[in-house]
Amino acid sequence: MDMDKFKQGIKPGIWGAVIGAAALAIIGFNWGGWVTSSAATELTRTAVLDRLVPICVGQFNADADKAAKLAALKKADSWKQGDYVAKQGWATMPGAKEANSRVADSCATLIAS
Structure with missing residues (x-):
């Protein structure tokens, strides 16, 4: 193989690889179901909340005293309602030692509505 022909073929080959890699990434993330680590983490957190709330x-x-506690929950400021739910123990999952704050906040929103 002649060195000039080799040099002429290398530039289109590199451009083809670059364009192919870009196309692969675009297709993979838009239609292939690929997700970033942060997106996967958020999807996981949402799925866990959907199960625990x-x-x-x-x-x-x-x-037994849910009517009185519901009234107290509704009287509390919206930013304190999650803490109220956590203190009542409702957001403490079976087997856990303490309440999950995200579960408590979501639960408070659902109960108070």
């Missing part, structure tokens, strides 16, 4: 609401519904 109904447990919190169920623990609220099982509380």
Whole structure:
């Protein structure tokens, strides 16, 4: 192979690789279902909340004094409602030692609405 022909073929080959890599990334992230690490983390957090908040609401519904506690929850400032739910123990999942603040906030929003 002649060195000039080799040099002439290398530039289009490099451009083809660059364009192919860009196309692969665009197709993969837009239509291939690829996600970034941060997007996967957020999807996971949302899925966990979707599973745990109904447990919190169920623990609220099982509380014998739920009517009075609901009134107290509604009287609390919106930014304190999650803390109130956590203190009542509704956001503490079975087997856990303490409440999850994200579960408590979401649960408070759902209960108070």
